[in-house]
Amino acid sequence: MPRNMASDTIDFPSYLQMSVDFFSAPAIIEEARKSRKIGGLTFPFAELLIAGGVVPIFVPRLNKGRRYDVINAAIAARNALGMRNIARGLDFLRSVDGSGTVINVAGGIINDIISSLNETYEDAAKDAINTGTPIDHCYGARALFGLYKKLGHLIDVNLGIDLRCSVFFNYHESLEINKFVKNNYILDMPYEDSAAGLDFYEQEVWDFLRFQEKATGRRFDEAKFRNVLEDANAAKELIKGVFLDIAPGDVLPCSPATFSVLNSLLVYSQIDYNSRLQRYVEGLKALVQEMHDRVDQPSKRFDATGRPRLIYTPMFGGFEPEIAQYADEIGARVYYPDWVIYGACEPVKTTGNLVRNYAEGLMRFQHGFGFNNEEMANNIVSVARRMKADGIIFCEVFGCRSMCTGHRMLKDLIRHDGLELPVNVITFNNIGDSIGQVKTRVSAMVEMLKGR
Amino acid sequence: MWYMKRRSFDTSRCAVIDEFVDLFWKHRDRSDPRPVVAGYGHQFFPEELVAACGLDPVNLLVGGSEEWQTRGMDYLTPTSCVFSRQMIGLLEAARDGRHGLPPVKAMIHSNFCSGDWHSMEAIHRYFGVDALTIAVPYKATARALALLAGNLRRLAGELAALAGSGVDEGLLSRSIEQARRLQNAASRYARLPVAGDRKLRDYYEIALAPWEQRVEVANRLVETRGREAGGSGALPLNIVLTGSPVLVGDKFSSLLDALDVPVRFYDFHFADQLGLKRVPAGPGDLVALKRHVDFTDPFQVLAAYYLEVAAPERMVQGVVDHLNERVRAIVDYVRFLPDDQAIDGVVSHVLKFCDVYGTDRTPFKARVQDIHGIPVLDIERDYSASSTGQITTRIEAFKEMLVARKKHADVLE
Ligand code: SF4
Ligand code: SF4
Numbered sequence: 031m032p033r034n035m036a037s038d039t040i041d042f043p044s045y046l047q048m049s050v051d052f053f054s055a056p057a058i059i060e061e062a063r064k065s066r067k068i069g070g071l072t073f074p075f076a077e078l079l080i081a082g083g084v085v086p087i088f089v090p091r092l093n094k095g096r097r098y099d100v101i102n103a104a105i106a107a108r109n110a111l112g113m114r115n116i117a118r119g120l121d122f123l124r125s126v127d128g129s130g131t132v133i134n135v136a137g138g139i140i141n142d143i144i145s146s147l148n149e150t151y152e153d154a155a156k157d158a159i160n161t162g163t164p165i166d167h168c169y170g171a172r173a174l175f176g177l178y179k180k181l182g183h184l185i186d187v188n189l190g191i192d193l194r195c196s197v198f199f200n201y202h203e204s205l206e207i208n209k210f211v212k213n214n215y216i217l218d219m220p221y222e223d224s225a226a227g228l229d230f231y232e233q234e235v236w237d238f239l240r241f242q243e244k245a246t247g248r249r250f251d252e253a254k255f256r257n258v259l260e261d262a263n264a265a266k267e268l269i270k271g272v273f274l275d276i277a278p279g280d281v282l283p284c285s286p287a288t289f290s291v292l293n294s295l296l297v298y299s300q301i302d303y304n305s306r307l308q309r310y311v312e313g314l315k316a317l318v319q320e321m322h323d324r325v326d327q328p329s330k331r332f333d334a335t336g337r338p339r340l341i342y343t344p345m346f347g348g349f350e351p352e353i354a355q356y357a358d359e360i361g362a363r364v365y366y367p368d369w370v371i372y373g374a375c376e377p378v379k380t381t382g383n384l385v386r387n388y389a390e391g392l393m394r395f396q397h398g399f400g401f402n403n404e405e406m407a408n409n410i411v412s413v414a415r416r417m418k419a420d421g422i423i424f425c426e427v428f429g430c431r432s433m434c435t436g437h438r439m440l441k442d443l444i445r446h447d448g449l450e451l452p453v454n455v456i457t458f459n460n461i462g463d464s465i466g467q468v469k470t471r472v473s474a475m476v477e478m479l480k481g482r
Numbered sequence: 483m484w485y486m487k488r489r490s491f492d493t494s495r496c497a498v499i500d501e502f503v504d505l506f507w508k509h510r511d512r513s514d515p516r517p518v519v520a521g522y523g524h525q526f527f528p529e530e531l532v533a534a535c536g537l538d539p540v541n542l543l544v545g546g547s548e549e550w551q552t553r554g555m556d557y558l559t560p561t562s563c564v565f566s567r568q569m570i571g572l573l574e575a576a577r578d579g580r581h582g583l584p585p586v587k588a589m590i591h592s593n594f595c596s597g598d599w600h601s602m603e604a605i606h607r608y609f610g611v612d613a614l615t616i617a618v619p620y621k622a623t624a625r626a627l628a629l630l631a632g633n634l635r636r637l638a639g640e641l642a643a644l645a646g647s648g649v650d651e652g653l654l655s656r657s658i659e660q661a662r663r664l665q666n667a668a669s670r671y672a673r674l675p676v677a678g679d680r681k682l683r684d685y686y687e688i689a690l691a692p693w694e695q696r697v698e699v700a701n702r703l704v705e706t707r708g709r710e711a712g713g714s715g716a717l718p719l720n721i722v723l724t725g726s727p728v729l730v731g732d733k734f735s736s737l738l739d740a741l742d743v744p745v746r747f748y749d750f751h752f753a754d755q756l757g758l759k760r761v762p763a764g765p766g767d768l769v770a771l772k773r774h775v776d777f778t779d780p781f782q783v784l785a786a787y788y789l790e791v792a793a794p795e796r797m798v799q800g801v802v803d804h805l806n807e808r809v810r811a812i813v814d815y816v817r818f819l820p821d822d823q824a825i826d827g828v829v830s831h832v833l834k835f836c837d838v839y840g841t842d843r844t845p846f847k848a849r850v851q852d853i854h855g856i857p858v859l860d861i862e863r864d865y866s867a868s869s870t871g872q873i874t875t876r877i878e879a880f881k882e883m884l885v886a887r888k889k890h891a892d893v894l895e
Contacts, residue, residue, distance in 0.1 A: 162844025164862075166561060166835050192620050192798065196595040199620055200841035203798045207805055207845060216798050220629060221593060221617035230619075230629050402603045428561055431835060432596040435558040439607070 038288035041330065044317040045284070045292060051304045051313060052295060053101045053147070055091035058305050059184065067246040070185040070211065072174060073193065073395070074300045074374045076307070077262050077388070081255035082239060083248035084187060086302040089174070090154075092181045095146035148351060148461050154180065155460065161208070168429035169460065170347030171201040175210075182210035187245040189238060190216040191392075194399045195432035213245040219392060221401050231389035239385075255384050261307050263377040268314040269296050270375045273367045276321055278418040280335040283324035286363035289332075290354030293366040297346055300369055338362045338420040338479040340472075343371060343410060344433050349425055350458055356469050362476040364423070371413045373398020403436035407443045410436075414451060420479045421452045423472065428459035452478070496581060498547040498731040499572070502690070503582045505683065505730070506540065509691040509699065517587035519614075519641065522569065522602060523727070525751045525793040526592035526618055528784060530761075531634060533693035534650065534657040535641035537587070541689060543752055544572055546732030548865045557604040563835040564864040565726065566597030570604055577609040588612040588644060590637075594796055595838050614640050620798045622789040624774040630785035638781070654780040660697060661761050664688070667700035669757035672818040674707045675717055678744030679735055685753040686730050717746055719826045719884055720819060722812055724749035726833035726840075733870070734831070734863070741874065743881050745829070747815045751792065758814055761787045770801045796838050805842050809849045812856070827857045827884045829877075834864040857884060 038045070059068055062085040069076075069084035076086035151169075154176025159165050163175050182188070188211040190202035199216070206214045215238050219231060239250040273293075276282070282289050303310040324330040340357060342349065345366045354364040369375050373394045379387040400406025414422055426434040437455045444451050454475045456468045521527025521541035532539035550571020551564050558567055576583050591602040591613035606613040616637050619626035638649045668688075676684065684703050691699045721738075723745040728735050738745055747754045762783060765772040768790055775786045794800055794807035816825055828850055832840045840862070847858040859880040863869055 162842075164832075164840045164843065167837070167841070168561075194596075196593075196597075196599075196796075197837045197841070199798055200837050203804065204841055206799070207803050207842060214799075216621070218619050218621045218623070218626065218798075220619040220626070221599075221615075222629060222633070226629055226632055230625055233625050403600060404603070404607070426559055429835070430559060431562045431566070431837065432600065435562055435596075435600045435604075437559070438557055438604075 038284040042284060042288070042320065042324070044313065044320040045288070048292075048295060048299065048304075048313050048317055050101060050105065051306070051309070052091065052299050053095075053098075054105055055087060055305060056094050056098070057102075057105065059085065059087055059092060062305070063184075067186040067248065068184065069242070069246075070178075070182070070188040071190075071302060073191045074302075074369060075189065075191060075392070076302045077255070077258045077378075078235065078238060079187075079189065079242070080303075080307055081252075081258045082242045082246065082250045083254075084242065084246055085305055087185065087305055088298065088301040089177050089181050089185070090147070090150060090298075091302070091305075092184055093147075093150045093154075093177065095150050098146075145351075150177070151348070152461055163204075166429050167201075168197060168347060168427045168431075169458065170427065171197050171429075173348065175201055175204065178205050178210040179208070185211060187213040187242055188215065189242075190214060192216055192219050193396060197429075197431060213241070215241045217392075219396055221396070223393070223397070223401065228386075228389055228393060231392050232386050235385050235389055235392070252384060256380050258307065259378050259380050259384065259388075261311050262303070263380070265300070265303060265307070265311050265314055266375040266377055268311070268318050269300060270370055271318055272296060272321070273365065273370045273375075273413075274416055276318075276325070277365050277367075278339070278416070279325070280333065281325050282332045282334050282363070283321035283330070285332050285358060286334055286337060287355045287358035290358070290364045290366065291351075294345065294349075294351070297366055297368050300374065334363055336361070336480070338476055339418060340364045340421050340423050340475070341410070341414050341417060341419045342366050342423040342425060343368055344425055344427075347430070347433075348427050348458055348461075350456075350461060350465060350468060352462070352465055353423070353456075353468060353472060357472060357476065360473055360476050361480065362472075365417060365419070367413055367417060371398065371409050373409070399433070400436070403439040404443070406433065406436045407440040410440060411444060411447070411449065411451065415449075419451065421454065421475055423475075424453050424455045426455050426457045428457060450482075496547065496549075496575075498550075499544055499581045499583075501683070501730050502544050502686070505686045506584070506690045507582075508687060509695055515584045517585045519644070520586045520589045522589065522592065522594070522598045523565070523729070524592065524594040524598055525796075526594045526598075526616065526788060527590050528616070528634060528637070528788070529693060530657040530661050530784060531638055531654060532590075532641055534654040535638060536645040536647040537641055538584075539693055540584075541752065542569070542572065543686065543689060543727070543729050544569075544731065545727065545729035546734075546865050547571060548867065550575070551865045554601065557608060558601060561835050562601070563595075563597040563726075563837070564833045565836070566601035568865060569598075570601050573605045573609050573611060577611070586611060588614050591615045593617050594793070595836075597836070614644075618788055620796075622770045622797055622800060624771065626789055627771055627774050627782060627785050630789060631779065631781040634781045634784055651780055654784075657693070658761050658780055658783060660693070662763065663697045664700060665756050665760055667697055667704060668754070669818070671700060671704045671707070672747070672754050672757035672815075674704065675711050675746075676707050677717055677721075677746045678739040679730075681745070682728075682730055682735055682748055682753065685748065685756075689752045716820070716823065717744070719743065719881070719888070720746040720815075720823060721884075722747040722749050722815055722825055722828045723831060724808070724812060724828060725831040725843075726836045726838075727751070728831055732865070733867075734873075737870070737874065738829070738877065741877050741881065743829075743877055747818070747825075749812060749815070754815065754818075755811070757818065758811055759791050762791065767791075805845055805849065808846060809854070812850060813854055825856050826888060827859065827880065829880075830858050830860045832860070832862045834862060857887070 066085050069079035070089050079086040151173040155172040158172040158176035192199045202216045205211050217234050342364050346368045357364045378391040424437045441453050518538045518540045519532045523542050527541050529539040551568040553571035554567025593599040605611050642649045688700045727750040762768050771786045775782050794804045850858050
């Protein structure tokens with residue numbers, strides 16, 4: 031049977047598990063609230079919250095989307111039947127949807143949930159405009175603004191990181207001005223790559239930890255921090271392995287379309303480790319192991335030989351999910367290695383001064399995004415080469431005045447270095463807005479790459 | 483450099499920059515052009531420091547060119563702010579020796595917003611302009627103060643090397659003192675009933691004069707305009723123009739004059755804000771940093787000014803939210819008016835894709851109107867001519883409303 035999203039979902043339990051964990055945040059957080067404080071964040075720095083006894087949450091996950099019923103059903107099925115049989119447990123949807131075989135129903139589940147997550151984003155981005163966010167702000171800032179407006183009251187403390195982009199700083203500040211969150215801390219990270227700069231970051235981290243202690247009444251625990259960092263390092267290593275070991279190969283553990291969805295799941299779930307770090311690491315281990323197992327099994331793997339590898343970046347601030355599926359249909363594969371490119375998958379040293387080490391991690395992240403566009407472009411090219419990419423889809427988000435200004439530098443750098451790495455700059459405003467045009471451009475790129 | 487490519491230009495004069503150039507040379511010798519150290523047009527241009535190092539500082543307060551804003555799209559994104567794109571067009575033209583600008587020895591590269599940070603990178607990479615970087619933290623804290631003071635010291639070293647001089651703290655202290663005198667002169671000037679394009683030009687004349695002459699130029703203008711006003715203190719309407727700076731040569735400024743809505747207060751860093759803000763002279767001039775500044779160290783004084791005083795709208799997590807600071811400043815202009823007058827209206831001008839002044843446009847308008855009862859006209863635009871008709875109609879309607887409101891208030895009194 032050829033691999034597709036339907037068959038992947040039904041017999042890829044660790045993937046389904048990860049998805050269910052990701053989407054079941056409303057229930058997890060509701061339960062956690064009974065005894066713990068909840069901390070919001072937007073970038074993958076949940077370790078600081080976890081070591082302070084706070085349950086981290088990437089706020090979009092808090093929304094109960096249109097298909098939250100599916101997630102509830104999945105949780106119930108998992109509890110009753112175990113993870114391996116979860117797809118069978120979801121068989122009931124067949125009668126609800128009247129849509130044919132179990133496989134079709136199960137295969138549609140994750141897609142369906144993802145599109146309902148996208149709807150959440152869309153609605154929030156529109157709502158932000160109604161609340162006065164300028165219509166020309168980038169999608170990510172608008173959507174997050176709208177989501178915090180709706181869900182910010184559910185968190186006890188919020189960590190904002192001032193990284194690279196002034197729109198983002200303004201967005202963090204506007205959460206406070208509009209009183210969407212209580213106990214908001216904005217971590218200042220000046221463009222300062224020196225010992226003094228590093229001291230600065232370290233002290234900012236300490237200030238946040240004190241702030242968090244005051245807001246939550248829980249002490250930051252250094253011994254726990256070490257354990258948290260070890261777990262987080264393990265998670266990052268596993269995620270890096272997916273992008274740098276598995277993705278470059280010609281044999282994939284599942285269809286390219288599923289692999290793309292899985293990529294995006296990793297990007298978004300790394301932000302808060304699905305709110306439960308240890309479980310997340312266990313889940314990732316199982317996922318990576320199962321990926322390797324599947325690569326060894328002819329009935330489960332997908333031979334992607336001859337399918338060009340396209341890196342799609344930046345995607346975390348808003349992207350067009352349909353492109354990956356379309357690329358699969360026309361014989362290509364799309365990867366989303368954002369956190370690998372931008373330095374969020376690098377381990378933090380677990381000996382010596384841990385907070386200092388963490389500050390170094392923040393500095394690496396700052397460098398990952400680039401103190402300037404040239405640095406960012408170099409990072410993209412470097413990861414593209416490590417992933418054996420054949421081309422880059424550079425997503426120019428409408429309204430972006432920071433990261434997306436790097437596309438010219440990226441192209442010039444590639445030309446200057448004489449690399450055979452075409453860059454396709456596509457524009458993104460709202461999901462689905464210019465999908466036809468984008469498909470045409472991606473298809474032209476894939477054709478050109480195949481013709482080489 | 484690999485990234486530098488040339489392109490030919492038409493070399494005709496350009497209305498947007500003509501006035502800037504003329505005012506720049508007004509107090510300089512055109513036959514002896516000396517290189518300048520240029521600022522990006524924003525608040526984070528430490529002119530005091532540049533001057534103290536023996537160099538000629540000029541802030542590139544140039545805005546309004548549709549052609550240049552379009553050129554900038556080649557280097558940034560179409561949704562980068564209009565001003566940052568336009569600056570690329572300007573510097574591209576300047577590289578090709580257009581417009582009679584003096585040679586630029588170096589530019590200060592700062593991070594007021596993403597706009598200046600990224601467009602300066604392009605200007606440096608593609609047009610070979612030397613950039614001296616000074617990154618400013620986002621929170622006004624003791625640690626930010628120490629970091630920025632250290633960086634200003636480093637920048638002073640770089641500037642001194644450029645000038646072939648040394649860093650002299652005494653000279654910097656004197657330069658800071660001069661900045662305060664200039665601010666005093668500006669607050670006297672702000673009291674005069676001068677408005678519209680003429681006022682904007684006066685501020686340009688001051689801003690573009692050589693540093694050591696600015697106080698004198700300002701005092702002379704105070705005298706001249708005071709004489710011209712001859713004791714009359716009232717204008718039909720007292721309008722504040724705020725938001726993304728409207729610069730000389732930009733047709734928006736002359737449009738306001740043409741529609742008989744001359745601006746009484748230009749709430750911009752190089753204009754009437756000078757009269758409201760002070761380089762701190764003692765702890766009483768500061769709030770967040772009052773306990774942290776060593777006032778014998780001019781670098782700390784300057785750092786405190788940039789962090790706490792110069793641009794609260796760009797900072798985060800200040801002692802009060804930055805929007806309140808902006809609103810307070812608008813209301814504060816009343817101190818320059820005779821007792822029987824008030825601020826009648828505010829024009830909030832946002833250049834398209836400006837995040838500093840664009841993000842909180844709606845709450846800004848709401849606070850000024852709801853809390854202080856001052857009507858606000860919110861205008862977003864770029865440098866193209868296409869929307870002029872619509873903007874004209876809105877300004878006219880706003881004016882009519884203000885006039886009617888004022889009449890009504892007079893009757894009630
Ligand atoms: S970098 Fe671009 S997409 Fe990201 S927050 Fe800034 S403006 Fe938005
Ligand atoms: S974003 Fe606003 S403040 Fe920044 S360069 Fe553009 S117009 Fe100026």
